[in-house]
Amino acid sequence: MEPESSLVPSLDELRALARAQGVEPTDADLEGVLGFLRTVLPSLRELEEATQRDVPPAGMYLPDPEAT
Amino acid sequence: MTLVALAAAIERGDLSPREAVEDALDRIERRDAAYNSFITVRAEEALAEADALPAKTGPLHGVPIGVKDVIDVAGTLTTAASKVLADNVATADATVVMRLRRAGAVIVGKLNTHEFAWGASTTSEAFGPARNPWDTERICGGSSGGSGAAVAAGLVPGALGTDTAGSVRIPAALCGVTGIRPTTGRVPNRGVIPVSWTYDTVGPLARMAEDCALLLDVIAGPDPTDASTTPSMAEPCLDGIERGVDGLRVGVVSHLLDGVPLDPRVGTAVEEAIGELASLGATVERVDARFLRRAEVVQQLVMLPEAAEAHLPWLRTRLADYGADVRARLLAGLLLPSSAPVTGQRARRALAHEARPLFERYDVLAAPEMPIVAPRIGEDPVEVGGERIAYRLSLIPFNSPWSCLGVPTVSVPCGLVGGLPVGLALTGRRLGEATVLRVAHAFQQATDWHERRPPDAV
Numbered sequence: 001m002e003p004e005s006s007l008v009p010s011l012d013e014l015r016a017l018a019r020a021q022g023v024e025p026t027d028a029d030l031e032g033v034l035g036f037l038r039t040v041l042p043s044l045r046e047l048e049e050a051t052q053r054d055v056p057p058a059g060m061y062l063p064d065p066e067a068t
Numbered sequence: 069m070t071l072v073a074l075a076a077a078i079e080r081g082d083l084s085p086r087e088a089v090e091d092a093l094d095r096i097e098r099r100d101a102a103y104n105s106f107i108t109v110r111a112e113e114a115l116a117e118a119d120a121l122p123a124k125t126g127p128l129h130g131v132p133i134g135v136k137d138v139i140d141v142a143g144t145l146t147t148a149a150s151k152v153l154a155d156n157v158a159t160a161d162a163t164v165v166m167r168l169r170r171a172g173a174v175i176v177g178k179l180n181t182h183e184f185a186w187g188a189s190t191t192s193e194a195f196g197p198a199r200n201p202w203d204t205e206r207i208c209g210g211s212s213g214g215s216g217a218a219v220a221a222g223l224v225p226g227a228l229g230t231d232t233a234g235s236v237r238i239p240a241a242l243c244g245v246t247g248i249r250p251t252t253g254r255v256p257n258r259g260v261i262p263v264s265w266t267y268d269t270v271g272p273l274a275r276m277a278e279d280c281a282l283l284l285d286v287i288a289g290p291d292p293t294d295a296s297t298t299p300s301m302a303e304p305c306l307d308g309i310e311r312g313v314d315g316l317r318v319g320v321v322s323h324l325l326d327g328v329p330l331d332p333r334v335g336t337a338v339e340e341a342i343g344e345l346a347s348l349g350a351t352v353e354r355v356d357a358r359f360l361r362r363a364e365v366v367q368q369l370v371m372l373p374e375a376a377e378a379h380l381p382w383l384r385t386r387l388a389d390y391g392a393d394v395r396a397r398l399l400a401g402l403l404l405p406s407s408a409p410v411t412g413q414r415a416r417r418a419l420a421h422e423a424r425p426l427f428e429r430y431d432v433l434a435a436p437e438m439p440i441v442a443p444r445i446g447e448d449p450v451e452v453g454g455e456r457i458a459y460r461l462s463l464i465p466f467n468s469p470w471s472c473l474g475v476p477t478v479s480v481p482c483g484l485v486g487g488l489p490v491g492l493a494l495t496g497r498r499l500g501e502a503t504v505l506r507v508a509h510a511f512q513q514a515t516d517w518h519e520r521r522p523p524d525a526v
Contacts, residue, residue, distance in 0.1 A: 014403050022384040025399050029387075032396040033403050040400075044366040044408055057413030058266075058420065059411050 007041040008034065070224035071131060071279035085118040085130025087175050092132035095223045095526045096177065102524070103199045105208075105217035107137045109147050109177040110348045118174050125172030125445040127282060130384045133168055134218050134227040136211075137178040138185045139270065140259040141165050144175075148261050149192035151389040152382050153326030162259025163294060164228060164287040171286040176224060183394045185230050185263050186375065187211055188238050188266040188463055189445075193391040197445050200243060201522035202488050206442040209242035211235040211447050216243035217271045222525045226274040226283050232263040233367060236271035238282030240479040241437035241491025246508065246518060247273035248280050251499050252474035253298035256291040257282075259365030264374040266413075267367070267471050276518055277480060277508035281305035284501060302499040309502070313510045314349030316503070318342070319430035322354045323361070328465045329452040330439040336481030337490040338436045341511065345434070345522070348510055355430070359422050363472035364464045366419060370410030372401030420473055427475070427497045432507050437479040438463055466493065476501045489520075 009017070014030050025033075069077070078088055094109050100106050118130060135141060138148045140158035142165075180198040182190045190213025191197040193459060198213040200206040201221040208217045216239025219227050229236040231249040240247025248271050255270045262268055269512025272283035285304050291297045320342055325335050346352040376383070376398050382390075383398060390398065426433065439462050443450045448459045470477040475498050482492035485514050492511070496504040512518050 003393055009403075017403055018399070021380070021402060023380075023387060023399070023402060025387065029395065031398055033399050036396070036400045037403070040365065040368060040404070044405065044411060045368060047362075047365065047369070048407065048411050051411060051414045053414075055414050055417055057410050060415035 007045060008037050069225060069273045071275070072282055074225050075128060075131050075282070085121050085174065086093060086115065089114050089118040089132045089176060091483070092176050092224055099221060099524070099526055101224060102204055102484045103217045103221055104196050105135065105180055105198050105203055105214040105221065105223065106177045107147055107149060107180050107195055107214070108282070110141070110144055110175060113143070114174050114176045116264065121172060125170070127171050128168065129172030130391040131226070132176045132224055133173045134177050134179045134215065134224045135165060135175055136181050136185070136227070136229045138181055138261040139165060139228060139232055141175050141178065144178060146178070146261065149181045149194065149195045150183045151194045152386045154194065154278050160259065162254035163291055165259065167287050179212070179218055179227055182211035182213065182263065183391045185232065185235055185398060186394050188234060188460060190214060190239070191445060197498045199445070200442050201525060202244060202442065206444050206488070207242065209239035209442065213239045216240055216245055216247070219243070219245045219273050219275065220520070220522055220525065226272060226279055228270055228287070229273055230260060231269055231271050231471070232371065233471050234463060236273060237437050237467060237477055237479040237491070237493060238463060240273050242489065243440040244481045244489030244520060244522070245273055245275055246277050246280050246478065247271060248284060248476060248478040248501065248505065249470065250284060250288060250501055251298070251476050252301070253296060254288050254302060254499065254501070255374050256294045257296040258291065262378045264371040265378070266374065269369055277478065277505045277512055278306065278309055280310050281476065281505045300499055303437070303502040305502045305505045307511045309506050311506055312349065313345055313507050316350045316431040316507065317429065318345055318350045318352045319355040319426060319433045320352060321357050321433050321435040323356070324357045324435040324466060327358065328338060329455045329457055329462060331438060331441070331453055331485065333485040334436055334439060334441065334490050337485060338492055341492045342434050343481035343509065344511060344514055348514055350507070355426065355433070357426060358433040359419070360469040361465060362415060362419055363469040364417050366412050366415045367468040367472050369404070369408040370416065372397060373403070373404055373409045376401030391519050416472055423473055431496065431503055433495040435493045436466060438466060441485050441488035441490060470495050474498065476504050477507045478504045480511055481520065482515070484520065
């Protein structure tokens with residue numbers, strides 16, 4: 001498992017990511033997001049390692065054979 | 069009067085649709101200042117619609133219904149309890165509203181909700197908190213808090229809510245009414261403001277399981293023009309609801325009674341309710357299903373990005389108009405790694421595979437709906453079994469598993485702790501609403517918790 005610090009982006013990185021999507025959060029907004037990410041990113045990494053990557057995601061779109 | 073009883077009284081001619089609607093509007097006018105359960109009351113429109121009903125319509129002929137303010141009613145505001153949509157007038161009925169109207173129901177108003185149906189307290193910064201009829205200093209739960217309050221207070225006999233991560237079940241439990249989250253896809257979502265495409269569903273709240281069964285039979289069913297619905301047909305819920313529980317197998321989800329923070333008084337009430345099911349003839353066994361705790365993070369990984377995507381145009385132009393809690397969740401969804409929703413959906417499929425034997429062995433799973441009774445408005449963190457926990461985090465273990473699996477869950481009143489209601493959650497197989505409502509109905513035939521009313525209910 002990587003240390004938490006290598007998983008969590010910086011405030012500036014988050015701001016740039018939000019701006020790239022046309023959203024302008026405040027610093028206080030981004031601090032809140034950072035707090036959430038510190039909790040959830042290690043869990044995400046654990047799930048990535050625990051799930052088999054060849055399992056198709058639920059809700060996957062399957063083309064209708066009659067429409068193709 | 070319960071919804072089924074009112075529908076029967078109108079059918080017998082004991083009162084007219086106009087009288088039924090006038091009664092509801094009068095109760096709302098007199099009492100709702102205390103609860104703030106309605107955002108919009110459609111008084112003139114509802115009376116005109118009651119007058120215009122043909123002599124005979126359907127099973128809800130003349131019955132007044134409230135709908136959560138994320139569900140469109142043509143010509144009426146849909147605010148989602150948000151500044152962002154404060155002036156948003158719906159141009160068409162949601163599919164569920166069309167189906168209610170076709171069955172003869174009259175929509176008397178739009179009910180308060182947590183902003184954009186995303187939160188479990190119904191304390192909108194823009195529209196004010198909905199107040200719990202059992203104690204108006206306490207929350208109603210949410211996000212369908214106005215729906216729970218209006219039914220509990222007797223303002224309307226039935227209401228529609230929506231449920232993404234517990235939003236029908238939580239207010240049902242905290243307000244002492246019955247509410248069912250149906251199988252995801254069984255009820256059309258067209259005309260409903262989304263939280264999360266793969267988790268959202270509309271669901272009814274009412275006094276009794278048979279009321280919910282009637283409402284669900286009216287609003288459920290495939291819609292070939294709506295990709296959110298499943299084409300699968302399911303058993304109707306009201307027919308056969310009297311069949312009892314004899315021979316059914318009930319699995320008691322052990323870790324939700326002894327493995328996560330829980331008010332022991334709530335646990336005792338739920339254990340006694342499960343004992344009642346056993347005395348009615350069900351086979352009851354405790355089951356180890358701790359793997360379901362993975363659903364808690366899986367739901368966040370999928371729900372947050374889906375919600376952020378749904379809100380992206382408003383995040384770009386109206387970010388400051390969101391309440392602080394919803395804005396924070398939406399931004400978290402926007403800024404999660406792109407792998408999050410894919411990993412979440414993959415883990416969700418694995419979870420469903422792992423849960424399959426549970427649903428093969430048991431007809432119904434039983435657990436507390438909530439770990440606590442209704443907290444005071446603004447009380448957060450809350451005390452749960454001696455621990456201080458964020459309110460939102462306290463309820464996730466009890467709600468996310470069933471949302472994640474997309475299976476039906478009903479919350480039924482099963483006790484009072486300190487004068488406040490406790491809910492028993494009964495969860496069934498996919499499209500197994502008829503079975504969970506049958507068990508809920510049997511429980512309500514043997515107990516009177518659903519008949520207990522808040523102090524000033526009308």
